[in-house]
Amino acid sequence: MIELQHLTKRFATKGGTVVALNDINLTIRDGDIYGIIGMSGAGKSTLVRCINMLERPDEGSVSVDGRRMETLSAGELRAARRDITMIFQQFNLLMQRTCLRNIMFPMELAKVPKEKAEARARELLELVGLPDKAEAYPAQLSGGQKQRIAIARALATDPKVLLCDEATSALDPNTTHAILQLIQKINRELGITVVVITHQMSVVEEICNRVAILDEGTVVEEGDVQAIFSHPTSAAAKRLVYPAGAPKAESLPGHKLVRVAFNGTQTTDKPLVASLAIQCGALVSILAADTRIVNGQTLGSMLLALPDDENAAKAIDYIKNYPGITYEEVNG
Ligand SMILES: Nc1ncnc2c1ncn2[C@@H]1O[C@H](COP(=O)(O)OP(=O)(O)OP(=O)(O)O)[C@@H](O)[C@H]1O
Numbered sequence: 001m002i003e004l005q006h007l008t009k010r011f012a013t014k015g016g017t018v019v020a021l022n023d024i025n026l027t028i029r030d031g032d033i034y035g036i037i038g039m040s041g042a043g044k045s046t047l048v049r050c051i052n053m054l055e056r057p058d059e060g061s062v063s064v065d066g067r068r069m070e071t072l073s074a075g076e077l078r079a080a081r082r083d084i085t086m087i088f089q090q091f092n093l094l095m096q097r098t099c100l101r102n103i104m105f106p107m108e109l110a111k112v113p114k115e116k117a118e119a120r121a122r123e124l125l126e127l128v129g130l131p132d133k134a135e136a137y138p139a140q141l142s143g144g145q146k147q148r149i150a151i152a153r154a155l156a157t158d159p160k161v162l163l164c165d166e167a168t169s170a171l172d173p174n175t176t177h178a179i180l181q182l183i184q185k186i187n188r189e190l191g192i193t194v195v196v197i198t199h200q201m202s203v204v205e206e207i208c209n210r211v212a213i214l215d216e217g218t219v220v221e222e223g224d225v226q227a228i229f230s231h232p233t234s235a236a237a238k239r240l241v242y243p244a245g246a247p248k249a250e251s252l253p254g255h256k257l258v259r260v261a262f263n264g265t266q267t268t269d270k271p272l273v274a275s276l277a278i279q280c281g282a283l284v285s286i287l288a289a290d291t292r293i294v295n296g297q298t299l300g301s302m303l304l305a306l307p308d309d310e311n312a313a314k315a316i317d318y319i320k321n322y323p324g325i326t327y328e329e330v331n332g
Pocket of ligand 1: 045
């Protein structure tokens with residue numbers, strides 16, 4: 001378990017002090033794929049770099065499995081970083097080493113005997129799907145292949161935690177998907193806790209179970225991905241969930257406006273709008289909809305116009321009792 005308590009990090013710059021992180025409190029549980037999302041400059045990289053003490057917090061504590069990271073000596077920290085490894089947007093491979101020797105590198109530092117290190121590196125090449133690239137140099141690989149090698153290298157010391165700092169931001173959508181699948185496989189099969197820093201909602205949607213939304217160095221929302229994405233409350237979360245703007249209510253004469261948010265338990269075989277027409281005789285119009293499927297479940301919200309007639313009360317009752325939906329009447 002990773003626990004951040006009252007974490008604050010400031011940078012002194014020519015223009016004055018920048019508060020990159022301001023009193024962050026977060027708990028990342030074992031086995032989570034935990035997303036940390038925010039706009040550029042929100043403090044994501046600083047946060048993740050504080051977890052392995054690449055940045056030293058000014059205040060607060062970071063504990064990983066009960067071990068207080070900020071209290072460790074340089075030697076202890078080097079050892080701890082074998083348990084908490086990291087991958088980056090730019091891969092950071094050693095260009096003059098082959099892929100095999102890149103993967104062996106952390107094991108060399110940890111004084112693992114060469115034969116054992118090579119055998120493990122070959123296993124990891126298999127795991128990331130590139131057994132034939134052992135003797136290739138990074139310059140001969142595509143971006144996705146480089147990231148696979150970087151992942152293999154990050155796994156070489158059998159870590160408990162993998163920190164991913166914008167690991168797919170330099171990749172095209174198909175390659176991003178493949179790398180996210182690999183990260184998910186590593187989480188599931190090796191039981192490694194993953195922390196994913198990203199500015200892309202789609203990354204969080206695809207693999208994370210929990211998420212923290214960071215805005216100007218503060219956590220503005222935190223929790224279950226489906227709960228947050230179905231009902232964003234902070235301005236920063238709304239900006240991320242509805243990049244084109246939240247569905248706005250404009251009054252429609254003779255209608256009640258109703259916003260419904262799907263919390264992820266809704267199944268697609270029982271469509272709400274059709275059910276309202278059939279069960280309640282309510283001919284509802286969809287004014288706006290921003291729904292998505294996350295992990296096979298419906299999330300997002302719809303703005304509905306409900307004719308204000310004799311069926312309205314029955315329809316509202318029906319919506320309120322509909323599984324997996326949050327109901328809100330809005331004024332135009
Ligand atoms: N070494 C540093 N010196 C001075 N200021 C810094 C330093 N590192 C980060 N900052 C500042 O701290 C704030 C948070 O930066 P950080 O890189 O953590 O944000 P981010 O959310 O990762 O952004 P991006 O998505 O653009 O990488 C920014 O205002 C940044 O300018």
